[in-house]
Amino acid sequence: MAKIKMDGLDDYIKQLTELGESVEGSIKRAVYPAAGMVIEAIKANTPSEEGVTNGLRDSAALVTFRNDSGYIYTEVVFEGYDSRGHPNPLKARVLESGSSTRQKHPFIRPAVNRVKAQAEALIAAEFNKICEEKMNNQ
Amino acid sequence: MNELETALTATGLQFAHFGWSKAPAGDYGVYAEDGANDLIAGNAHTERIIEGTVDYFTRDADLAAKALIEAALNGCGAAWYLNSVQFEDNTGFIHLEWVFQVMG
Numbered sequence: 001m002a003k004i005k006m007d008g009l010d011d012y013i014k015q016l017t018e019l020g021e022s023v024e025g026s027i028k029r030a031v032y033p034a035a036g037m038v039i040e041a042i043k044a045n046t047p048s049e050e051g052v053t054n055g056l057r058d059s060a061a062l063v064t065f066r067n068d069s070g071y072i073y074t075e076v077v078f079e080g081y082d083s084r085g086h087p088n089p090l091k092a093r094v095l096e097s098g099s100s101t102r103q104k105h106p107f108i109r110p111a112v113n114r115v116k117a118q119a120e121a122l123i124a125a126e127f128n129k130i131c132e133e134k135m136n137n138q
Numbered sequence: 139m140n141e142l143e144t145a146l147t148a149t150g151l152q153f154a155h156f157g158w159s160k161a162p163a164g165d166y167g168v169y170a171e172d173g174a175n176d177l178i179a180g181n182a183h184t185e186r187i188i189e190g191t192v193d194y195f196t197r198d199a200d201l202a203a204k205a206l207i208e209a210a211l212n213g214c215g216a217a218w219y220l221n222s223v224q225f226e227d228n229t230g231f232i233h234l235e236w237v238f239q240v241m242g
Binding site: 093097098099100101103104106109110113 | 157161170172173175189191193195221222224226228229231233235237
């Protein structure tokens, strides 16, 4: 829990108002390192076989944060094409879910499951830190 | 997993565990474990949860098997969600994929 120092009720109300006004940016700052943790876990779990899935690992990227009805989202996507001209998003989809002609090799969901709790804890810790900074620097 | 296997078999649909050495004629399914989501408390795995997927490949656009499989998942006490429905234009199969969690 963030430790906040205040002197007087007027200052406290001002601090809370300013904190509320900057909350979207604060949440994005708090989510960013956790998103980094998740994408690194996915990359580490991405198969990398010469000629088959080469390039897929490096094609993973975070998309710009967006605010949808107060919820802050980002996504991990696979961008671009491999050296043979095959789209990386399609390759990731086929690996993750399989098809009637290819066995599946789930690598995204297991990676996310593995770091989910750590990422949530990191968001909470970062958000507390940011709130503490903002409230104590005003 | 035994309850899941029994429930899927009872649907009368063709299912194999982890995969088919040769895909059967007609519609068929595969179920497989791929991870865990154990409840950990007191430095111990107090509840073991197995996570995996059920995949079904069908050419029936009415998706009659979907209700059967979802009833089977409900019946065996699995927690589940339909993760994706994809059409394979090269084979004509509709690929349904569920993610499940069951007590291990």
